[in-house]
Amino acid sequence: MNIPKSNFSEWFNSITKEANLCDLRYNLKGFIVFMPWAVMTMKKMYRIYEEELEAKGHVPALFPALIPESNFQGEKEHVKGFVPEAFWVTEAGGNKLEERYALRPTSETAMYPMYALWIQGLKDLPLKIYQSCQVWRHETKATKPFIRSREFHWIEAHNVFATREDALAQVKEDMEMAEKIIHNVFGVPFLFFKRPQWDKFAGAEDTFAADCLMPDGRVLQLPSTHMLGQNFSKAFNIKYTDAEGKSQYGWQTCYGPAISRIYAGVIATHGDDKGLVLPFSLAPIQIVIVPIYKAENKAKIDEECRKLLASLAGFSVKFDDSDNTPGFKYNQWEMKGVPIRIEIGERDLEKNSVMVVRRDNREKTSVPLNKLKESILNTAHSIDANIREKADARFNGKLRAASSMKELNSILDKDGGLVRIPFCTDSMDGEKCADKVKEECKGNVRGSLYGNKDVPKNEKCIVCEEKANVYLYVARQY
């Protein structure tokens, strides 16, 4: 790595190239090739998320990637939000089609007409289905690998409940699931914000979205979960017969963890000047064994390395017996973010021990062979905890408050981060004040902090100077 992480945007581009995470040379603008080192981690992330969704009662299905244009007619806001950025299939099998088919930009309009067929009575509820798939959106903003591209890899969970309360409980569960996985396992801190009405998912009643912070102080949106209310169930006629025999519209929610983007969060949060730093639980190779040869001991050292490799079954281990120098190997595997390196040389063998080197803090420890497995488990746990705690500390240091536009602007200029401001309202009426914040501070109003009940007393909106009714957070965004 030639670029320090303090120069984040360039560091990020550089690490995606040097660690061979993606290739931007595919000849279609906004589309990238996801390379093996990235895909191996993304597969682990998918599995962890899918297992947790299934533990919470969601079941997997697979809906078509193509959606007839007529399906988009139902929910007006949704149409306005997604039709303009869709990719459209208009020809197939050598013929013009009678109707255009959208490549799914998201699957409400593919799934909900089917939900209307499946749901009859209370016995069919709740309906909790997810799919792991790609979606396509013709983004006009600048694309950046993993962060924003015209094709991305995500999970979408779409649920129907009998009551408003059940739906709200699902939204809460979705947020807790994000905390459990993205923060606790992947080590990426974030906060959930209830987005202002002018910035919610097209067709939702309310949107709750997780914002994490990039090292340059700008936010990156991670999963969002949407309280759809009955907007879609009315548009798609999703009804059930209640206990009294009355027909009722279902209450819906949907949840979209974008795995390829969360991966960007992992890279950005943990990486350092030497390259990637991966949580032990996500690394494609968790342990690399590097032999330190002296003249004439190669065969012996190799044999020990192979024994070691066999003894570490259950972990993902690479024995690097290439012709490169140890120094080259150290740099290479550090750049790739392999969490643990084991070095074996003559002196180690004499002591019946090996050298264990952590990627996160680069500590070296000599470990007796008979304690190695235990040491690996402890070190793995310690690495994941350490990088998470360091990330938490950095994140918490970037939560600030401002009481004027000037102060807001100066914090954003200096440190970025999420800055709390007193604000008139997060209803549609507040949008013009948000536009001013954007204009004057290049900041986006991210909404009110989920779960925080503080309200301003005797404070004024920093824009219009009317009575402030709510604390909202502002950040510059990716």
Added chain:
Amino acid sequence: MNIPKSNFSEWFNSITKEANLCDLRYNLKGFIVFMPWAVMTMKKMYRIYEEELEAKGHVPALFPALIPESNFQGEKEHVKGFVPEAFWVTEAGGNKLEERYALRPTSETAMYPMYALWIQGLKDLPLKIYQSCQVWRHETKATKPFIRSREFHWIEAHNVFATREDALAQVKEDMEMAEKIIHNVFGVPFLFFKRPQWDKFAGAEDTFAADCLMPDGRVLQLPSTHMLGQNFSKAFNIKYTDAEGKSQYGWQTCYGPAISRIYAGVIATHGDDKGLVLPFSLAPIQIVIVPIYKAENKAKIDEECRKLLASLAGFSVKFDDSDNTPGFKYNQWEMKGVPIRIEIGERDLEKNSVMVVRRDNREKTSVPLNKLKESILNTAHSIDANIREKADARFNGKLRAASSMKELNSILDKDGGLVRIPFCTDSMDGEKCADKVKEECKGNVRGSLYGNKDVPKNEKCIVCEEKANVYLYVARQY
């Protein structure tokens, strides 16, 4: 199930509906919704295949689903084969595109331009990359769920080698992998045929494809692996510098296990008049616990069932405590193909035992609780072996030989199956004879049996009556 399996085609449609494996009501012709019970099994199949591919040195990547039309220019046969059945994106973001993008019908034209960038020297070879994805083809033949639809779920592995021998070894390894997984684990018997020249993959030198047999005696093509030779490497300029410093074209192969279609093979091979029969290794629910209540012992029985559930951690177990009768539950879970049912009633409890019922042969055995785990493991193994052996016996009974068109036709009419015939040639010159076989017997020439070296001596082609140079197999196909 109201339809016996002897009426296979209707049985198949019926089971996909009754077991809720798919929904055909999606409003786009040739597209289906893959429902949870099917997707849960397909996910296991994906995982088994991916793990084996990775064990053999393939690494996962993800290429764009959209392919610019200009990428299709290189390999002429490939263009002829795939361009006519592609779906084309022509509009995006509200604008007409300057160039059409195909939804990948297969990914050679997406991947190989990148391979040309990645491969420089011997150190870059072999290159073995796979992706798990969907492909789209505007099929004109009648669609049938899982067997043929316009969107299907598959894995495609694309490889580049330095030598012809390495490529041929890969083709062999692909076939062995199919045997190891599809036959040994999924229990579906098949044979690999080297397809005649007129029926190979568009752009390949040779195609080796697995044919399994449906209960009605017609064949279903499972994975195929293709020796691409240097056809694509020349078209896409995939070159490496050899040890002498000379520039050489790579040797390529590709391999396409279509998971959604192999799933059809599993359904068709093992199912019976009562519904699905799933291998233990693929069942979404492996064990269902059915309580047998008597008046007033419900709480006690439920408690025992829950203890049992906890003791079977590691298996996928469902405790069916619904209000349905035991008989209803038996039928339902048999129809869904759950391999093992455990019944617990008062009498079982008194004996400290439970009743274990196998789905495959419906044998009931009383098993002491302290032997249950061991019994489950043995039973699981025995079920998978039993259904595989029964399938093998049926398959082998349908391998026949004919020495005249009349005999061929009569075997195909009566039993179907794979029928060996002496044939003039499997080069392009043989196509007109194959057309006659099609015309007169509704049979497709599937090619020569891989690995079989027998050649006809003093026999004549059953069509043109010229000297027979090869034994080929004929079958009616899906």
